[in-house]
Amino acid sequence: MGLYVEAHIRADLDELWSRTQDPAQHRRWDLRFSEIDYLPRTKGEPQRFRYAVRVLPFLTVSGTGITAGERERPDGTRTSALRFASPHPLSPLARGSGYWRYMPDAHGVRFLTGYDYRPRWGVLGALADRLVFRPLMGWATAWSFDRLRLWLERDISPERARANWLAELAVRALLFTGCLTGLELEPAMGVFGRFGADVAYLYPLLLVVVMSLALFKAPLTCTPAARRCLRAPADRATRTPASCTPWRSTDDHAHFDVPHRAR
Numbered sequence: 001m002g003l004y005v006e007a008h009i010r011a012d013l014d015e016l017w018s019r020t021q022d023p024a025q026h027r028r029w030d031l032r033f034s035e036i037d038y039l040p041r042t043k044g045e046p047q048r049f050r051y052a053v054r055v056l057p058f059l060t061v062s063g064t065g066i067t068a069g070e071r072e073r074p075d076g077t078r079t080s081a082l083r084f085a086s087p088h089p090l091s092p093l094a095r096g097s098g099y100w101r102y103m104p105d106a107h108g109v110r111f112l113t114g115y116d117y118r119p120r121w122g123v124l125g126a127l128a129d130r131l132v133f134r135p136l137m138g139w140a141t142a143w144s145f146d147r148l149r150l151w152l153e154r155d156i157s158p159e160r161a162r163a164n165w166l167a168e169l170a171v172r173a174l175l176f177t178g179c180l181t182g183l184e185l186e187p188a189m190g191v192f193g194r195f196g197a198d199v200a201y202l203y204p205l206l207l208v209v210v211m212s213l214a215l216f217k218a219p220l221t222c223t224p225a226a227r228r229c230l231r232a233p234a235d236r237a238t239r240t241p242a243s244c245t246p247w248r249s250t251d252d253h254a255h256f257d258v259p260h261r262a263r
Helices: 013-021 023-029 122-154 158-184 186-199 202-216 246-255
Strands: 003-009 035-038 047-056 059-072 078-085 093-105 108-119
Touching: 003 122, 013 023, 013 078, 013 093, 013 108, 013 122, 023 035, 023 122, 023 158, 108 122, 122 158, 158 202
Parallel strands: none
Antiparallel strands: 003 108, 035 047, 047 059, 059 078, 078 093, 093 108
């Protein structure tokens, strides 16, 4: 089953196109990649690119891909398709393909992606992909799309958006940890005398309320959040035709000559 993510972005189509098609801008907002660079090409050849993901401080997994095609329809909709592969033995995905689709409307652009890939490591890899890696990839894609939205709509740079997210995450963690600690200190309410004893029954309730806010309160508007994106097509019209979903024939990756460089 392929992954799908959609965000509505109140921005100009050309500006959105630039920040998603230019590798220097793309790698700033997309959490899934540490590096994206176009490879040299001669006239008439398809555009190849190299990508890298920093898994650990001392390990970078890389691969290459091909921008399979770009087209603009009479209604203004644009589609960009690609194929990608990684020969690195530690990469959880071997090869895959997908598309980006840009659907302008009266209020901005519906920006959506669909992609799928073939996991590595046989049966164990397929199980790990289903339980861990695929949900993580879906979350990272949606989170990145919302970070891109904040950049275009509110001029919050990707770097600032990440800092906002980390700060909010830290505050939530501190509140949750503090509440857990507070539950252990509940008997200490008696030190406040009769007044403390009278309101002691409210103390656990207050801690539960604060813990719930820390866990479930909607993120701040300046913080990227995956939950703001759709994870399935809202209507049939959104579905991209088979001609734009190259993952339907992943075997054609067999002709890829994928260079490998790990650092």
